[in-house]
Structure formats: structure tokens, C-alpha cells
Amino acid sequence: MPRAGVVHALLLLFAALAAWAPDACRATHNITAILAEHRDLAEFSRQLTATGLADEINVRNTITVLVVDDAHMAAKAHALPREALRHVLSLHVLVDYYDDAKLHRLPGGSAVVSTLFQASGDAPGSEGMVKIAVRRGGRVVFVPQDVEDNARADVFYVKSVHEAPYNISVLQVSAVITSPAAEAPSATPSSDSKPKNSTTADASSSKHGSRDGTHTAPSPAGQGASDDGEVSKQVGDGGDRGSKKNGAGGGGAPRGLPFALAFLMAVIVVVNW
Incomplete structure (x- = not known):
């Protein structure tokens, strides 16, 4: 085959590999399909879909979902507004992998884990x-x-419902996990609640004070940094284990492109040789 034909065929192969490789690295689980096999978890599954959390769970590569049976879930679902319910359910989604075995071998007997909330x-x-x-x-x-x-x-932990190391784990717990912060009304302001010149107004008020004569003290620089640092130290070590096999817990950047570029470089060397 002429050299031009070889190059053309290899480039087509390269394009196919580049398109396929990112898809191969994406999460392949479906939380609602997993829960569909358990009738007593139907309400929890329905609320995950209604609040949009099911889609967020499905795109993550390393995740643990703490599910609650219908008897405990129904009352909470009807008692909370939609946004608060979403926050409460987000507390049940750990952005790390924990299965039955890992729960019973926690270093020091405890771990602090970040959630989707x-x-x-x-x-x-x-x-x-x-x-x-x-x-x-x-x-x-x-x-x-x-x-x-x-x-x-x-x-407390009841039983394991589904395990796919180190991709997704579904564990049943005895009741709804909640907190005052999760159930608090949303404090997010509407997009038009602030005047267009709010930046200028804020800067002016910090220099001259408000109209009633009071002054707003700026927040100390770096405040909150130490808290975040402490939180990061407490997070469990399971994420490292999962990330080595599946990439970053949040989906991560596709790994197909570096592979495809390496392949292309090899093709160039072969053709030149």
C-alpha cells in the first residue's frame, strides 16, 4: 500500500480511538435501575429523580448512596419543600466509595466524608x-x-444493597440523615435582587459607611481557609483508592486524549521510519 494510504488508514484509526476512549472512562451505573430491583426503596428512588440527584449520581465514577426504605422516606419527603429535600438527600450521597467491608475496617474506628451537599x-x-x-x-x-x-x-447501617468496586456502592441505612443546615430554607438571592451597580455601591459603603452612619467592616483576609484545611484533613482515605481505578470522583477529565496523542506520535515515527 502506498505511504499516503497507510497514513490515511492510521489517521482514521486514531480518530476512532480518540472518540471511543473518553466514553470508556465514564461512569456506567444507573442508580434508578439499581433501586428498581428493590420495591421497598421505590420512594427514595422517585425522590432522587424528582430532585435531579439521580443524574448527578450517574455521572460520578466513585460514589456511595445511603438509601432509606419507603416507611421512613415518605414522611420526610412530604414534610420538606423541594430544595430542602434535595439538600437532605444530598447528605445521603458520599463522594467516596464505602462498602460493607470498608465500613467495618475504618482506621481508628471513624472517618469524616464529604457528601454531594x-x-x-x-x-x-x-x-x-x-x-x-x-x-x-x-x-x-x-x-x-x-x-x-x-x-x-x-x-445506623442496615445492609448492603449493591456493590460495584470501586465505582458505586448502595447501602441501606435505618432512617433519613438530616441536619439543620440541610433543612434550612434556601438563602440564595434571585438574580435581579441586587442593583446593577452593586459593586460600586459595596465599594462606596465600605469607604464611607451606610446611610444610617454605620460602617461595614470587611471580612479578615483568609478567613475560613483554616476551616477548609481542617476539613480536608478529615476526609476519609477511600477516595485515593477509588481515583486510582476510576479517575476523579467528579467525573474527571477524559483520559482518551493523552492516549490518542501518544498513538499519533507512534504513527508518525513509524511512517517516517
Whole structure:
């Protein structure tokens, strides 16, 4: 075959590989399909779909979903407005992989894990974190970071529903995990609630004070950085394990492009040789 024909054929192969490789790295699970096999989890599945969380779960490569049976889920679903319910359900989605075996071999008997509530940016400070702890007798409990241990009834691990290491794990818990921060009304302002010249107005008020004579003190530089640093230290170590096999927990950048570029370089060397 003439050299031009060889190059053309190799370039077509390269294009096919470049298109296929990113898809091969994406998550392949479907949380609603998994829960469809369990009739007592139908309400939880329905609310994941209604709040849009099912789609967010399905695009993540490393995830743990803590599910609740219909008897406990129905009452909470009807008691909360949609946005608060979404936040509460987000507390049940750990952005790390935990299965039955890992729950019972936690280093030091506990771990603090980030949730989808924290990852979304809706949770203030570290209030979207969940502590997993092993109590006496081996019972595993889940406690939101902003709830005192003695101020709530334990939500404990019941059983494993589905495990696909280190992609997705679905674990049943005894009740709905919630917190004051998750159930709080949304404080997000509407897009037109601020005047167009708000930047100028804020700058002016910081220099001259408000109209009533009071002055607004700027926040100290770097405030909150130490809190974030402390939170990052507490997050469990399972993410490293999952990321080595599946990429970043949030879907990550496609790995197909570096592979395709390496392939193209090899083709160029062969053709020139």
C-alpha cells in the first residue's frame, strides 16, 4: 500500500480511538435501575429523580448512596419543600466509595466524608460532611458534622444493597440523615435582587459607611481557609483508592486524549521510519 494510504488508514484509526476512549472512562451505573430491583426503596428512588440527584449520581465514577426504605422516606419527603429535600438527600450521597467491608475496617474506628451537599457548594462551611463511626458491638452509624452526637437518634447501617468496586456502592441505612443546615430554607438571592451597580455601591459603603452612619467592616483576609484545611484533613482515605481505578470522583477529565496523542506520535515515527 502506498505511504499516503497507510497514513490515511492510521489517521482514521486514531480518530476512532480518540472518540471511543473518553466514553470508556465514564461512569456506567444507573442508580434508578439499581433501586428498581428493590420495591421497598421505590420512594427514595422517585425522590432522587424528582430532585435531579439521580443524574448527578450517574455521572460520578466513585460514589456511595445511603438509601432509606419507603416507611421512613415518605414522611420526610412530604414534610420538606423541594430544595430542602434535595439538600437532605444530598447528605445521603458520599463522594467516596464505602462498602460493607470498608465500613467495618475504618482506621481508628471513624472517618469524616464529604457528601454531594458539600460538593455542590450549598452547605455552609463543613456542614455538608458526614461522620461514619463504629459504636460498641460493631454497629456503624452516620452523623452529620453539624449535629452533636447526643442531640440526635442514631442513623445506623442496615445492609448492603449493591456493590460495584470501586465505582458505586448502595447501602441501606435505618432512617433519613438530616441536619439543620440541610433543612434550612434556601438563602440564595434571585438574580435581579441586587442593583446593577452593586459593586460600586459595596465599594462606596465600605469607604464611607451606610446611610444610617454605620460602617461595614470587611471580612479578615483568609478567613475560613483554616476551616477548609481542617476539613480536608478529615476526609476519609477511600477516595485515593477509588481515583486510582476510576479517575476523579467528579467525573474527571477524559483520559482518551493523552492516549490518542501518544498513538499519533507512534504513527508518525513509524511512517517516517
